[in-house]
Amino acid sequence: MKQILQQMVEIIHLSPARQAQIYFKVEADAARGTLSVNTATDYFLEERSGPRDDSTKIAEASFHLGLAMGSLEEWLQDERINYNLEEAFKGGYPRVKVTLL
Amino acid sequence: MTTLSQHEQFSHTTRSYDLTRPVDENLKAKINRIIDANKDNFQYIFVLEDKDLIEKIYNVSDIPDESSLGIPYFPRKNSQLLAPLLLLLVPHGNDQYSSYMAGKTYGHIGLTAIDAGYYTSFCICYDREKAKAIFADKIAPTHWLPLGAIFMGVGHIAPDTMPQTDLRQNLITSSVSKASREYITVLD
Numbered sequence: 001m002k003q004i005l006q007q008m009v010e011i012i013h014l015s016p017a018r019q020a021q022i023y024f025k026v027e028a029d030a031a032r033g034t035l036s037v038n039t040a041t042d043y044f045l046e047e048r049s050g051p052r053d054d055s056t057k058i059a060e061a062s063f064h065l066g067l068a069m070g071s072l073e074e075w076l077q078d079e080r081i082n083y084n085l086e087e088a089f090k091g092g093y094p095r096v097k098v099t100l101l
Numbered sequence: 102m103t104t105l106s107q108h109e110q111f112s113h114t115t116r117s118y119d120l121t122r123p124v125d126e127n128l129k130a131k132i133n134r135i136i137d138a139n140k141d142n143f144q145y146i147f148v149l150e151d152k153d154l155i156e157k158i159y160n161v162s163d164i165p166d167e168s169s170l171g172i173p174y175f176p177r178k179n180s181q182l183l184a185p186l187l188l189l190l191v192p193h194g195n196d197q198y199s200s201y202m203a204g205k206t207y208g209h210i211g212l213t214a215i216d217a218g219y220y221t222s223f224c225i226c227y228d229r230e231k232a233k234a235i236f237a238d239k240i241a242p243t244h245w246l247p248l249g250a251i252f253m254g255v256g257h258i259a260p261d262t263m264p265q266t267d268l269r270q271n272l273i274t275s276s277v278s279k280a281s282r283e284y285i286t287v288l289d
Contacts, residue, residue: 007105014108015208016223029288055195059248060225062200069201070208071111074216075103089197 002030004081004100011075012037015068022064033100039065039093062094069096107215115220115254116180117262123150124186124255128217132255135209136190142202145191145240154235155187158252161231162224180267181222184254191240192249200249207253214255220264222254 005028012026012035023040039061052060069085076083082101088094129148136146149155162179190206192199211221229246240246258264 010105011108014105014112016112016114018112019114027286027288031288056248058197059195059200062197063204063249063251066201066204066206067208067211068204070205070210071103071108071212072208073205074209074212075108078103087201089201094197094201 001033001100004079005030005033005035007075008035008072008098011072012068015064015071017064017068020060020064022061024065024068035098036095037065037068037097038095058093065094065096072098103212103216107212110215111211111221113264114181115184115222115256115258115264117259117264117266117268118184118220118222118254118256119259120152120183120185120256122185122257124214124219125217128214128219128255129186131213131217132186132188132210135206135213136188139190139202139206142192142199142206143190144193144244145189145236147187147189147191147236147239149187149189150185155182155184157235158182158187158227158232161235162227165226177267178269179224179226180269181224181254182227182252183269184222185256186254188253188255189250190253192247195247195249199247203249203251207251210253210255218257219255220258224252224254227252 009026009028012024017024025038025040027036028034073085084099084101086097086099088096133148136148140146159178159180159182162182164174164177164179166174168174188210190203192203207223214221229250233240233246259268262268
């Protein structure tokens, strides 16, 4: 379980977001078999300040979180790992939680 | 089967496509299947191979000035668009869900393309009004290109080049270093 989660963490870490200075706060819990991903808004806002307004930042962060999750799902499906994906879009930046089954 | 090195490749962009080598039919069929499975999330879907049309889109893409982030700047176009296959998935709006689903669909396409031996790229920095004019015969006058409408390039890399080599500018752009791991927590 922990090995799978570490691979998942690595895939999120490798996602294209870092090229856009968008960072994700990732928390993996081996006991529960869960991986939670949030946009690290403090870092993001600090480094990407300037002409972007909040809605632009949220749209960019949402796109990049989607990129990360799409590539992670490709890996999970290739490895035939069963999982449940919860995606939350209520206010601010989106959040996702993957639970290994 | 995707490997970590393939995910690493996905994290970098490509500016040096070999425009003499089109994307093969097998990969195009896989990409079309992924798009079809997600088509309800998009109001328009463009799968482009026309070199003249791609050149027009390239000409409305100005690289933004991010010198405040320490990235050297000079006026130029975004050569990530100069791919043999260029995709544009147009979400329904600027909301989180729409942008997230565009990214997620591209994530699936990207790893599928890399697994088939191809390289990928993205362009967010094009002029949306001018791009809409290029697609004037396809996009309704009342519609617009939202923030999550981002171009994705797919193709083979040109021989003897690095992905970061901008062939139009004879320039190599450096990649951004990895994000700090302080944002990652693994609990036993």
